[in-house]
Amino acid sequence: MAEFLTAKELAIKVSICLMVLVAVMCLCALVGTQNISFEKVFAGPGQKAGDNIDYEIFIYRLQRVILAALVGAALACSGVVLQAILRNPLADPYILGISSGAGLGVIIATLSGITWTFWSGSPIGLFAFAGALITVWLVWYIGHFTGKSQVTSLLLAGVVINSFFSAIIMFLASIAKSEQVFSTIFWLMGNITEKSFTVLLVSAGCILAGIIVLFALCHRLNVLALGQEEAKGLGVDAARTRIFAFACAAFVTAIAVSLSGLIGFVGLIIPHGVRLTFGPDHRQLLPLSAIIGAGFLVIADTIARIIVAPAQLPVGVITAIAGGPFFLILLAKYSRKVSWSK
Amino acid sequence: MNAIIEVENLNFGYTPQNTILKDISFEVIQGRFLAIAGPNGAGKTTLLNLLCGLLRPKAGSIRIDAAPVESYSVKKLAQKVAVVRQEFVPVFDFTVAQMVSMARTPYLGTFGFETKADKQMINEALEATDTAQFALRPLGSLSGGERQRVFIARALAANSPVLLLDEPTTFLDLKHQVGIYDLLKAAQFEKGKTIVAVTHDINLAAQYCDEILLLGADGNYHIGETKDVLSQEQIEKVFGVRTFVGSLGQEKFFIPLGKFAKDSGQITRKPHNIQQE
Numbered sequence: 058m059a060e061f062l063t064a065k066e067l068a069i070k071v072s073i074c075l076m077v078l079v080a081v082m083c084l085c086a087l088v089g090t091q092n093i094s095f096e097k098v099f100a101g102p103g104q105k106a107g108d109n110i111d112y113e114i115f116i117y118r119l120q121r122v123i124l125a126a127l128v129g130a131a132l133a134c135s136g137v138v139l140q141a142i143l144r145n146p147l148a149d150p151y152i153l154g155i156s157s158g159a160g161l162g163v164i165i166a167t168l169s170g171i172t173w174t175f176w177s178g179s180p181i182g183l184f185a186f187a188g189a190l191i192t193v194w195l196v197w198y199i200g201h202f203t204g205k206s207q208v209t210s211l212l213l214a215g216v217v218i219n220s221f222f223s224a225i226i227m228f229l230a231s232i233a234k235s236e237q238v239f240s241t242i243f244w245l246m247g248n249i250t251e252k253s254f255t256v257l258l259v260s261a262g263c264i265l266a267g268i269i270v271l272f273a274l275c276h277r278l279n280v281l282a283l284g285q286e287e288a289k290g291l292g293v294d295a296a297r298t299r300i301f302a303f304a305c306a307a308f309v310t311a312i313a314v315s316l317s318g319l320i321g322f323v324g325l326i327i328p329h330g331v332r333l334t335f336g337p338d339h340r341q342l343l344p345l346s347a348i349i350g351a352g353f354l355v356i357a358d359t360i361a362r363i364i365v366a367p368a369q370l371p372v373g374v375i376t377a378i379a380g381g382p383f384f385l386i387l388l389a390k391y392s393r394k395v396s397w398s399k
Numbered sequence: 400m401n402a403i404i405e406v407e408n409l410n411f412g413y414t415p416q417n418t419i420l421k422d423i424s425f426e427v428i429q430g431r432f433l434a435i436a437g438p439n440g441a442g443k444t445t446l447l448n449l450l451c452g453l454l455r456p457k458a459g460s461i462r463i464d465a466a467p468v469e470s471y472s473v474k475k476l477a478q479k480v481a482v483v484r485q486e487f488v489p490v491f492d493f494t495v496a497q498m499v500s501m502a503r504t505p506y507l508g509t510f511g512f513e514t515k516a517d518k519q520m521i522n523e524a525l526e527a528t529d530t531a532q533f534a535l536r537p538l539g540s541l542s543g544g545e546r547q548r549v550f551i552a553r554a555l556a557a558n559s560p561v562l563l564l565d566e567p568t569t570f571l572d573l574k575h576q577v578g579i580y581d582l583l584k585a586a587q588f589e590k591g592k593t594i595v596a597v598t599h600d601i602n603l604a605a606q607y608c609d610e611i612l613l614l615g616a617d618g619n620y621h622i623g624e625t626k627d628v629l630s631q632e633q634i635e636k637v638f639g640v641r642t643f644v645g646s647l648g649q650e651k652f653f654i655p656l657g658k659f660a661k662d663s664g665q666i667t668r669k670p671h672n673i674q675q676e
Contacts, residue, residue, distance in 0.1 A: 060535065061500065061521075064512045144490045276511025280501050283489050289453060290484075291557075292477025292505030337491035340511055 062338055070341070074348040081352050082126060085359040086118040090366040121251045123261070124316060125358040125372070126351035128249065129323055131264045131313035133331075133350025136324030137343050138271055138306040141278040142299045143208055150310040150324035153215040153303075154192040157222030159314045162188020164229050164241045181244065182315035189311035192218060197303065207285075247320035247373025249358050260312055267309035268347055274302050275339040282337075320373045322380030323350055329384070402426035403561060403593050404450065408459035411442070411449060418457070419445055421618040427610070429560070432587050432594045434604035434625070437614035438638050443597040446614070447565050450595065451482045463561065477505040481554035483564040486546040488539045495541070495549050496534040499524055502556035524556035528582055544575030551582055555590075562586065564596040568603065576600070580607045602652050605629055613637050626651065 087093060097111035106113070135150035143152070166184035196218050200211035230238045252260075280293045281302075288295040310324075327350040328342065335341055354372070357379060361370040404427040412418040419442035427433050435443045448454045449461060452468045461468045463479050471479065481502065489498075502524070503517040513521070525531040528548045533541060538549060547567060554562050562583070568576040580603055586592045598604050604611050605625055612622040613629075615637045621628050631644045634653060643654040 060496065061513055061518055064510070141491075146490065273509050273511075276504060276507055279493070279497070280504050282491055283501075286453060286484070289473055290451060290477060290480075290482035291501055292474040294473045332491065336497070337493055338497055 062341055067341055067344070071344050071348065074345060078126070078348050078352050082122050082355055085355050086115055086122045088359055089118060089362060117251060120254065120257060121249060121358065122355055123257055124252050125249050125354045127257070127261055127264050128313045128317045128320065129350040129352070129354025130268065130347040131309045132320065132324040133327040133346040134268050134271055134343055135306040135310040137328040137339065137346050138278065138302050140328055141282045141339060142302055143212060144282055144284065145212070146329065150306065151319065153211065154196040154218040154222070155189045155307065155310050155314060156319050157219045157226065158192025159185040159189040159311070160226050160245055160319065161222050163244050164226055167237050167241050168229060168233050186311045186315035189314050190307065192222065193307040243371060244318040246371035247318045247376070248371040249317045252316065260316055263312050264309055267305050270305050271302065272343055274298060275343050278302060278339040318373065320354070320376055322376045322384070323354055326380050326384045327353055333390070401429050403429040403464055404595070405462040409449065409456050409461065410458040411445060411454065411456050423620060425612060425622045427593055427595060429593050430587065430591045431610060432583070432608045434608035434611045435595065435597045435614065436599065436601055436604055436611060438616050441614040441616045443614055444565055447563055447595070447597050451480050451563050452476050474505045477557065479559055480561045480563060481557040481559040483550045483554045483562070483567055485566055485569055486543055486550050492537040492539055494535055494537055495530055496521070496525070498538055498549055499553045499556050502553045520558055521556045524552040527555060527585070528552040544571045544578070547571060547575070547579055548582065551579065555586060560593060562592050562594045564594070566597055566599065568598070568600065576603060583607070601629060601634065605651050605653070629653070
C-alpha cells in the first residue's frame, strides 16, 4: 500500500511549523541592542505610554519581525511556484524581471524628488510595486509573443529585460546625486524596517490571500511540473493554470518587494531545502516553504539588526552570506543522494 | 458493438502547404487493441496527438465516445483518454506513488486531496503493474523498463475507457517489451480498455494487437485485422524493406532483411519448429 499525503497529516505538519515560527518570532523580538526582560514584556502594556518601556520596545520590534515573516513567506512561495511553472530548479521570484522593474520604479521615484506621502510613508514602495508588475507583464507578453516553446522564451525574455532595465538603473544612478543613489542602493540590497500595523495588516491580507489561492493550485502545479503535454493528458489546462499561478506569484512578490526591497536567496534556497527534506509534492511544499521562509527571514533580519549594532546591515546581505554556503551544502548533499539512488 | 473512437476524413499538416495525414477514416470498437505502425515521419505520433486533443485537425472529425474531441474540456477528455508517452525522468524527484496519484487529478476537489476511492484505484494500478514495491522510491532511481511500467500504472489509475500509447517499448530490452505488452493485454481483457499504441515493432503488434493501421510515408494507409494487413508485400510497400516471414503456430513473425542478409529471403538453417511461409 502506498502512502498518501492526507489533509490531516498536512494540517498537523503545518500547525507544528507554525508554532515553531511563532516561538522564533517572539524570541527574535526579545533580542536586540536594548536588553528587555521577558517578565516585563509578559506583564503587558502599562497604564500610559512610557510605563513599560520593555513592552513598547517588544511591540516595536514585533512590527519588524512580522514584516520579515510576511516577506519571507511571500518570496518562498513565489519561488516554489516559479520553479514549478518554469520547470527549472534555478528559478527564483526575480527571474522574470520583478527585481529590475521594481528597482527602476524606485530609482525613478527617488530621482523625481516626490514629496507626497502614501500611508504616512514614502511612496517608494508603491513605485516598486507598479514597476514590478508592469515589467512582469512585459516579460510575459514578450515571452508569449516570440516563441512556441513558452518556457524558454519566457526565461530569455526575463533575462533580456532584467539586464536592459539594470543598464537603465546604472545609467540613472551614474547621473544622479550621491545621496539619492545611496538610498536606492540600500533599497536594492533589501532592507527591512519597521512598518505601521495598518501597512502590515493590509500586506498580510494580500499575501495570505495570494498564498491560499496558490495552495489551491498546488495539485495542478505537480502535474504542470511534468510539462505541458503531460499536464494536458492529465486533465490540467496548462496555459490557464500557468498564467493564473504566475499572476498570483508576481502579485505576492511585488508586495514583498515593495515592502522590503530586493532580498535575494530566500526564494531560491527555501523551496530547495524544503523539497529535499519533505519531497516535491507542491501541496506540502508550498505551505511548509512559506512558514520556513518566514522563519528564515525573521532570523536573518535579527542577525542584521544586532551583528554590527548600533548600526544595521541590510538583511539582503545576511541572506546572501548565509544562504550561499547553505545552498552549496544542500547541493552537495543532493548530488550524493542522487548518485546513491542510481 | 460500439465504436469508441471514430475518425472521419481526417486531414492534418503542421504548415498550410504540407499535409501529413490525408483523408484518414477509421474506427476502433470498444475493447479492441489497435496498433499504429509505419515509417518515421509518416505521422503516427501526430495521429496520436490528434486523438488526445493536443492537436486540432485541419479538416475532418475525431469523435471519442460519440462526442467530438474538441467538445470536451481538458478535464473531461482526460477522464475519457489516458496517454502514455515515452518514459522520462521529471525535473523534480516525484516518487512512484506520487506520479501514479497524478492520474486522479481530473477527479480531485479544490485543494487536491485524494479520496478513499482514488487511493484504492491508485493502489490497484500499482499492484496490477507490479510497481507497488517501488511506491516510495523516486522515479529517477528506477530503470527505464520499471519507469515505463509506472507510466502505465498511472494510465490505469486514471480509470479511463481509452488508453493511448506512443512507442511504449522503445529503448526497452526484450523482456520488458513483452512485459509491457502483457500488461496492456491484461488491461484490455480484464478491464475492457480500448487501446491504441503507436509502435515500430510489427512483431509485437502481430502478436498482441487485434487490428493494425499501417501509415505510409506517401499518405496511403491500410487498416484491418492484424493477420490480414501484415504481409511480406504490404511491409515492403510501406517500409521499403524486404522481410523474411515465418510462423510459429498461429503467430506470424517478420525479420527485416538488409543488403547484407545472406540468401535473400531463404533461411538456410531451419530450427525444427519454424516453417517458412
